[in-house]
Amino acid sequence: MEDSQMGMRSAVAAGCTVLVVPAEVPIPPGEGWMVRESLVGVDAFTLGALVSAG
Structure with missing residues (x-):
């Protein structure tokens, strides 16, 4: 992050x-990167999707 x-x-x-x-x-x-306005709502699923996308 x-x-x-x-x-x-x-x-x-x-x-x-x-x-x-x-x-x-x-x-x-x-x-190579994902942009979000805040970390509100970021959970294990979101982070897993980021790793899979990378």
Whole structure:
């Protein structure tokens, strides 16, 4: 999980699938990461879907 574009890009470059909850700067969806407005409602199913998608 990341909240910044720099952290997200570093994690993607390391081969990770990333759940992004932007803190201050909007981050558009892209390959290797999923963007959410908040962590409200994120559960094991959501995280499993993220891993499967990655």
